[in-house]
Amino acid sequence: MRDYLILFAQTHETFRKLELEALAELEQVSVDMSDHSEESPLLVVSLESEDAAIRLTRRAILVRSVFEVWGCGATLEELHEDMRRRTQDEWPKYKQESFRFDIISFQGSRTSSEQRQIMESFDFLDFQGPIRMRDAKHTFTVVEEYVPIPSADLSKSHHALAKMWFGRHIADGQRDIIAKYDLKKRHYIGTTSFDAELALVSSNIGLAAPGKLVYDPFAGTGSFLVGAAHFGATVIGSDIDGRQIRGKPKRNITTNFKQYNISAHLLDTFVCDFTHCPLRPSLLLDAIICDPPYGVREGLKVLGSRNKGRYADGQPTVLENGDFSHLRADYIPPKKPYHFDALLDDLVVFAAEHLVDRGRLCCWMPTANDKDEETGIPTHPELVLIGNCIQEFNKWSRRLLTYVRTPRGELPTAPVERRTYNEQFRDKYFRGFAKPTT
Template sequence: MTQYLILLAQKHESFRKTELEALAELEHVSVDLAHHDDNVPLLYVTLECEEDARKLIRRSILARSIFEVWGRGNSLDTLHEDVKQRTSHLWPKYKHVSFKFDVISYQGSRPKEEQREIIESFSYVDFDGPIRMKNPEEVFTIVEEYKYTTDLLESKERRELKDICFGRFIASSQRDIIDQYDLKKRKYIGTTSFDAELALISSNIGLAAPGKIVYDPFAGTGSFLVAASHFGAMAVGSDIDGRQIRGTAKSNITTNYSQYNINSQFLDTFVCDFTHNPLRPSFRLDAIICDPPYGVREGLKVLGSRNAERYADKLPTRLENGDLSHLRPDYIPPKKPYHFDALLDDLLCFAANHLVDNGRLCCWMPTANEDYGERHIPTHPDMNLISNCVQEFSKWSRRLLTYKRHPRGCTSSLRPITKSTRIYKEQFRDKYFRGFAKAKDHESVEWMEKSL
């Protein structure tokens, strides 16, 4: 077993561990991430071999790079002692290769002169190869972590070296593709197009990979479809809004796939109301990755009449030429309001019915910071919540909830319901438009149970 250092991005901190755990499962890499700290972009792990290190981060978005640890200490002297003890047998292997040294510092920095002195202090490794600042065969890196302590007498903070590591660069992640998939450069986008970086992270957590089918029931302009297809998955999407799905002749979802040269990973899209999904019950999906509509830009609606009883006994409308109006290509079906909480429960039921065993559902859910609690997270007896990652804004947050489908036939500790619809007196849309000001009365919940 060898120790490695993962350099993490200082962004979306609560997603980092979840993404690495998902990639470890996908790549069949055994790793313990218990020491991950959201506040620190340095993570030390132990892996079987260098190949496992490369596999762990080769498609990561929130990791930057990984290094083989040659030594570690809380001072330069202890670092040199550890390097000599750990890796003196490795020095001859790199004696004649081209190389360069880098210095990376967290929460502090050193002048160039001090950095040069530290680099030269490693002269005992006796590398004779040429120094190349561009495209060297090996890169050796000194990684420093500083801490700040308060001097009570002088009433000011002092910077102190907390940890210093010396390692050999192994591999970089795919974080550089964020710029490639930036929405500002994408040919077809809309008002609801999802952030490219978070779409890619969601696809990693959803285990999108070659040979898998990923479905987005609220596809819009295809943000999650494109992200999943980048990682080799076959993508299919649907949406109640046919205009978003179709786009125009020169600007549509297919245009985006052509832009990124991943057309072979695109299955199809279709127009449907998610609550009346046409997929046959036996159709299985490997992952469902989506951002359900919150009802903020416009009220959340599904197909149906506000007053179904009124039309219960009425015959279909016929036009003057005898055609049924609802069969015309320009027919616009009626819609009725729908609660976001009910939509999430429908989504869980759909996932339980259509996901393969151990398949994943990754869905985004908005919450108000003022009153968020575990009661807001939907549950289902066949779906296990494995992560709850949060992206915080000023007064509200959106959470990426990841569920895993229990193997069929496995008994669950939850009571065996088929569908639970949670109706809150105040929806997220209402809180959003009142500016998340404190409500007069405490929020209460009404529970209704319905069978499919």
């Protein structure tokens, strides 16, 4: 076992640990992340080999880089001493190789002169290979972490050096692909197209991979389908709005897949009401990754009629020129209101029925930033909630809820408790999340 330093991106802090744990499961890498803190982008883990470090982070979206730790200390002198104790026997292997030095500081900075002095302090390594700022075979990095210190002057921030690491750069995550899938560059998007970075993160957390079947029942313009397909999964999507599924002849979900050269991973898309999903019960899915409609822009609806009298024993009775109206080519099926909490309850039931054992449901849920923000999280006796990551906005947030389907037979089947709320998210949204007046 050897220590490796993981440098996370300084964004989406609550998602980092869950994404890396998912990748550890996918790559079958044993890793202890108990020391992870959302306050710091640095994490030291013990791994079996350099190959394990590469496999763990090579498709991570929220990981910038990983380094093989050669030493650490609270001061430069302690760092040098620790390096001699840990890795002195390995230095000769890199003596004639091309190399470069780099310095990364978190919550602190160094002047160019200070950086140069730090680099020169490692002359005891006796590296004699050529220094190359580009295409060097090895990059040796000093990583510094500063912490805030109390100050009487609240208008000024003061930070002190807490720890330093010296390491050999091993690999980078896949943050470079965020720009590739940027919605601004995508041929076909809509008002509900999901942020590319978090769509990719959701796909990692959902364990999308070659040989996996991933379904999005609220596909829209296919953001999660594209993210899962990037990682090699076979994807299928549906939506109640046929306009988004069909798009236009030269701008639709299919053309997005062609744009990224991942068409082979798109199994199909179809139009359906999620509450009447045509997927047969025997079809088992490896993951369900979705962003259910919140019903903010317009009230959430499903197929059905508010007027029960228009139907008798489930049979349509509306006739036009002697023919049933639902058989006409221009027929538009009626819709009735559908509450978001009911949708989430139906979603967990659907997931329990259609996920393979240990399959994952990753769904996004909006919440108000108040004391009761977590009371509306749906539950199911055969699904275990393993992740509750939050993306905060001004007065509201959205959460990525991640469930794992327990192996069938391990838990007794129990009835699902339907949840009730005094207020709906949509009502709070349009009130500006202010308390209702009495």
